[in-house]
Amino acid sequence: MGDTNWLNDDEMAAWQAFLMAGALLDRRIEEQLKADSGLSHLQYEVLVRLSAAPDDELRMSELAGAVITTKSGLTYQITQLEKAGLVRRRTCAADVRGVYAVLTDAGRARLERAAPGHVEVVRAHLIDVLSEDQVRALKDGLGEVVRRLGGG
Template sequence: MGYMNTASTGGGGREPRWLTEDEQRVWRAYLHATTLLEDHLDRQLQRDAGMPHIYYGLLVQLSQAPRRRKRMTELAIDAKITRSRLSHAIARLEKNGWVRREDCPSDKRGQNAVLTDDGFKILERSAPGHVEAVRQAMFDRLTPEQVGKLGEIMKIMAEGLQPQDSGADLPWLR
């Protein structure tokens, strides 16, 4: 029998569309690879910069934003995380002196996260090791054709998972 979820048929009473053996193999390989990749990148960044991968991604987002600042809501959307997880992460980055919060001048309820000079320096120091870890784990193992196909596949998956409905249950809306 294919990949099963015994908790629910999930299709309003219809028989589940179980995964074929080939689909199971691909699904498990995908889960295995993405779990290992995320762990690899987390370990590298913890060792070299004392931060998890998610924090590095937030610093990168801020470094690429105009004046190295971004509204917290936009940062949550770009990072694809809940607002509470973002708030916790920003608090930790503030404690390290890498980010500070400022009130948003155009919206008194909003806040901006701002990358500090120290935050920019830690990003500059950690970026070469991080990009090397990404290159070794992923791009050095793939042909240019495989890289192109993987990019196409990930784009299709992301587009299918990014609802256009503003009422959708997305992490950054929670």
């Protein structure tokens, strides 16, 4: 234990606040999305990513990276979304191993219904409780963490 650079009180408090805030906010988002649209938070993020992609489609491996989940975890979610008619799969003509997830019209409609409530929860429980300087510091600090971890 000699060379360990332990967290000081402020650093430990920041770490614990980060964990608690993330868990509590995720719980509120999950509850809101389930109640308003029948979607999980991950399913909502899948639909968001597809809606922002060219032609409303992304290769499954790229989509898994974008929503930070495993390929098998994403396959399960896409199967559920496909059963609900919100996405469909398309094979890649140039690479038979390549599979794309494609947003359907029903998926776009579900996303459009879910988005206002989602934004209200994020705004009420994160954005509006912070000052502009705190929002900027959060964006900059967590953005740096994401960059260093290779996520952006």
